[in-house]
Amino acid sequence: MHDLIAITALGGLEPRVDTVAGTILSENPGLALASVHARMGHEDACRAHLADLLDGQVPEVGRTVLRDPEAAFWTGPDQWMVGAPFDTHEDLAAELKARFGDTASVSEQTDAWACFDLRGPGMAAVIELLCPINIRQMQTGDAQRTSIHHLGCFVLRRDPSDWVRILGPRASATSLHHAVLSAMRSAL
The missing domain is CATH 3.30.1360.120 (Probable tRNA modification gtpase trme; domain 1)
Incomplete structure (x- = not known):
C-alpha cells in the first residue's frame, strides 16, 4: 500500500x-478546475447549461463570472474554464460532465x-x-x-x-x- x-x-x-x-x-492549491468545450451543433445547449450553473450568466470574450462556489472564464470560442473550491468539488469535471452530457467535452484541469x-x-x-x-x-x-x-x-x-x-x-x-x-x- x-x-x-x-x-x-x-x-x-x-x-x-x-x-x-x-x-x-x-x-x-484549493482550486478545482475543468474545461468545458461546446460540441459542434450543441453550442446553444452548452451555453444554456453553463448559464444554469452560473445563475444565468455566461462569460463572454475577456470576461469571468465570479460566483460562489463556481466561477468561470472564457478561454476561446464556445470554451470556458470552470473553477470551484477543491474541498467541495474534488470531482468537478465529473460533476460538469453529468450536467452537460453530450453538449460539451469536459476535461479535468486541476493538476x-x-x-x-x-x-x-x-x-x-x-x-x-x-x-x-x-x-x-x-x-x-x-x-x-x-x-x-x-x-x-x-x-x-x-x-x-x-x-x-x-x-x-x-x-x-x-x-x-x-x-x-x-x-x-x-x-x-
Missing part, C-alpha cells in the same frame, strides 16, 4: 506565501494549472513588469490570456483595487513563482 501525501504546485505541504512591501503572493493570488497596493506595478496587459484598465471580472516569463497564463481581475489571480502551467509553477516574486522585489 502506498502512503501518498498531497503537495502543492511548488512542492510544499502547505501553500507558499511571500510578502514584499505589503503586497502578498499566495500559492492557491494542469498552478494558481497564484497577488494582492496588495503594489499589484498593478508588479503585473506591469510581468506581462503586456493594461492592468490599470482591467475591471473586476476581466480576464486576459497573456505570456508571463514565456509561459502561457491567464490573469483574472478579482477586485478592482488590488487582487488578481494568475493561472499558469503547473509543470512550470516554480518558474512562474520566481518571475512574479522577482517582479515584486524589483517593483516594490
Whole structure:
C-alpha cells in the first residue's frame, strides 16, 4: 500500500506565501478546475447549461463570472474554464460532465494549472513588469490570456483595487513563482 501525501504546485505541504512591501503572493492549491468545450451543433445547449450553473450568466470574450462556489472564464470560442473550491468539488469535471452530457467535452484541469493570488497596493506595478496587459484598465471580472516569463497564463481581475489571480502551467509553477516574486522585489 502506498502512503501518498498531497503537495502543492511548488512542492510544499502547505501553500507558499511571500510578502514584499505589503503586497502578498499566495500559492492557491484549493482550486478545482475543468474545461468545458461546446460540441459542434450543441453550442446553444452548452451555453444554456453553463448559464444554469452560473445563475444565468455566461462569460463572454475577456470576461469571468465570479460566483460562489463556481466561477468561470472564457478561454476561446464556445470554451470556458470552470473553477470551484477543491474541498467541495474534488470531482468537478465529473460533476460538469453529468450536467452537460453530450453538449460539451469536459476535461479535468486541476493538476494542469498552478494558481497564484497577488494582492496588495503594489499589484498593478508588479503585473506591469510581468506581462503586456493594461492592468490599470482591467475591471473586476476581466480576464486576459497573456505570456508571463514565456509561459502561457491567464490573469483574472478579482477586485478592482488590488487582487488578481494568475493561472499558469503547473509543470512550470516554480518558474512562474520566481518571475512574479522577482517582479515584486524589483517593483516594490
